[in-house]
Amino acid sequence: MREIRKRNSKSIRRMFDSLSERYDLVNDLLSLGMHRLWKRKLVHCIPADTKGRWLDLATGTGDLALMIQRRFGVKVEVVGVDYAPRMLDRAKEKSRAHFGDSSPIRWILADSINLPFPDQSLVGISVSFGLRNFSDRAKAFQEMKRVLKKGAHVLILEFGNPIDPNHSDSWIKRAILTAVAWWTVRLGAVLSGRKKYYQYLQLSSDAFPGPDGLRLEVTKYCGWRERECLRLWPGNVFLYHWEV
Numbered sequence: 197m198r199e200i201r202k203r204n205s206k207s208i209r210r211m212f213d214s215l216s217e218r219y220d221l222v223n224d225l226l227s228l229g230m231h232r233l234w235k236r237k238l239v240h241c242i243p244a245d246t247k248g249r250w251l252d253l254a255t256g257t258g259d260l261a262l263m264i265q266r267r268f269g270v271k272v273e274v275v276g277v278d279y280a281p282r283m284l285d286r287a288k289e290k291s292r293a294h295f296g297d298s299s300p301i302r303w304i305l306a307d308s309i310n311l312p313f314p315d316q317s318l319v320g321i322s323v324s325f326g327l328r329n330f331s332d333r334a335k336a337f338q339e340m341k342r343v344l345k346k347g348a349h350v351l352i353l354e355f356g357n358p359i360d361p362n363h364s365d366s367w368i369k370r371a372i373l374t375a376v377a378w379w380t381v382r383l384g385a386v387l388s389g390r391k392k393y394y395q396y397l398q399l400s401s402d403a404f405p406g407p408d409g410l411r412l413e414v415t416k417y418c419g420w421r422e423r424e425c426l427r428l429w430p431g432n433v434f435l436y437h438w439e440v
């Protein structure tokens with residue numbers, strides 16, 4: 197079982213490395229730029245008086261880490277962590293283009309199940325579209341719990357099954373969301389040249405628990421207090437906010 201998990205984890209990392217060149221472009225085209233609005237919404241949920249070290253986990257090409265740093269300036273020391281080196285290279289390039297050689301953001305290559313931070317040293321963690329990819333989510337949650345201070349904030353953006361029966365959507369909305377998912381896979385495959393990733397995107401989104409399932413996991417592994425759970429337009433993205 198452990199070996200299967202390790203192999204999965206490696207192949208997911210390789211997949212993101214191979215996508216890194218076109219990741220931002222394809223993200224913008226497929227979401228029609230909406231991923232920036234979803235991320236902006238997350239950044240504005242971080243309390244204005246936040247001070248200290250903030251981790252953007254599974255930072256990828258670093259958009260969210262850059263937005264957090266821009267909002268808080270020197271009050272918050274942002275650290276971007278990802279386990280795919282080529283995704284992090286893109287993040288470093290963007291950070292240099294924005295801040296020059298004295299980028300205040302630290303970029304660290306590490307796995308979510310083994311974070312290079314002391315116990316209770318962080319004031320917050322954000323994860324956008326990363327949680328779904330963690331091969332061992334239970335361990336990742338336990339590791340997040342270990343490094344967070346009391347009173348810290350956890351903000352997670354993630355896809356959820358758009359045709360979750362728990363949501364009382366009209367049949368028209370369900371049909372539109374199903375069509376969006378169908379097109380995302382096909383268009384993403386053409387734009388990126390990586391058909392497998394966009395098949396994986398759909399499968400992993402469908403398999404990811406909705407709000408009820410994720411609440412159960414967080415209660416079991418972390419015991420954090422839920423502040424908010426928002427379903428963002430067009431309905432297949434959720435923003436979760438917990439307080440430690």
Ligand SMILES: C[S@@+](CC[C@H](N)C(=O)[O-])C[C@H]1O[C@@H](n2cnc3c(N)ncnc32)[C@H](O)[C@@H]1O
Nearest residue numbers: 212254255256278279280283307308324326329
């Ligand atoms: C879909 S991308 C999201 C990137 C970025 N947060 C965004 O919103 O655009 C998922 C990222 O999670 C990273 N990732 C997946 N599993 C990971 C793990 N176990 N530890 C660290 N990073 C991981 C991948 O390398 C990839 O960069």
